[in-house]
Amino acid sequence: MNREIRTDLGIIEIGRDVIANLAGIATTECFGVVGVVSSRVFSDGISDLLGRESLSKGVDIMVRDDKLYIRVNVVISYGNRITTIAQNIVDNVKYIVEKHTGLTVDHVEVNVQGVRMID
Numbered sequence: 001m002n003r004e005i006r007t008d009l010g011i012i013e014i015g016r017d018v019i020a021n022l023a024g025i026a027t028t029e030c031f032g033v034v035g036v037v038s039s040r041v042f043s044d045g046i047s048d049l050l051g052r053e054s055l056s057k058g059v060d061i062m063v064r065d066d067k068l069y070i071r072v073n074v075v076i077s078y079g080n081r082i083t084t085i086a087q088n089i090v091d092n093v094k095y096i097v098e099k100h101t102g103l104t105v106d107h108v109e110v111n112v113q114g115v116r117m118i119d
Contacts (some may be wrong), residue, residue: 002014002015002016003015003016003019003063003101003103005102014101014103016056016061017056018101019061019068019070019097019101019103020055020056020059020060020061021055021056021059022096022097022100022101023059023061023070023072023093023096023097023108024036024055024056024058024059024072025055025096026089026092026093026095026096026097027055027059027072027074027089027092027093028055029092030085030088030089030092031080031085031088032076032077032080032084032085032088033074033075033076033077033085033089034074034075034076034077034116034118035074035075036055036058036059036072036073036074036075037058037073037074037075037113037114038057038058038073058072058073058074059071059072059073064106066103066104067104067105067106067107068097068103068104068105068106068107069106069107069109070093070097070105070107070108070109071108071109071110071111072089072093072108072109072110072111073111073113074089074110074111074112074113075112075113075114075115075116076112076114076115076116077115077116077117077118078115078116078117078118082112086110086112089108089110090108090110093105093108094108
């Protein structure tokens with residue numbers, strides 16, 4: 001799924017992985033986020049944190065009526081308010097994706113897959 005933008009000079013195509021990587025990077029920049037995890041949890045119920053090169057595996061992108069719906073799967077650090085971290089993720093993902101792509105983000109969903117102690 002590529003998003004296509006037509007201009008006077010030609011066509012710009014923004015790939016789904018580009019949008020997902022932007023959303024993943026924006027998520028990891030937020031305070032309290034340990035990392036992004038894949039939406040597929042292993043059989044033992046444990047998810048591995050994704051590295052920078054594979055952040056898009058922890059982000060789902062849907063398009064409806066030319067608007068983006070983004071779902072990110074995260075692990076957060078223990079001792080922080082989950083709702084505050086989630087709201088920061090929503091705000092940052094929406095801002096970064098819209099700023100860099102020019103596309104409209106209608107909805108950002110944050111799925112907290114786990115909580116970890118940070119030393």
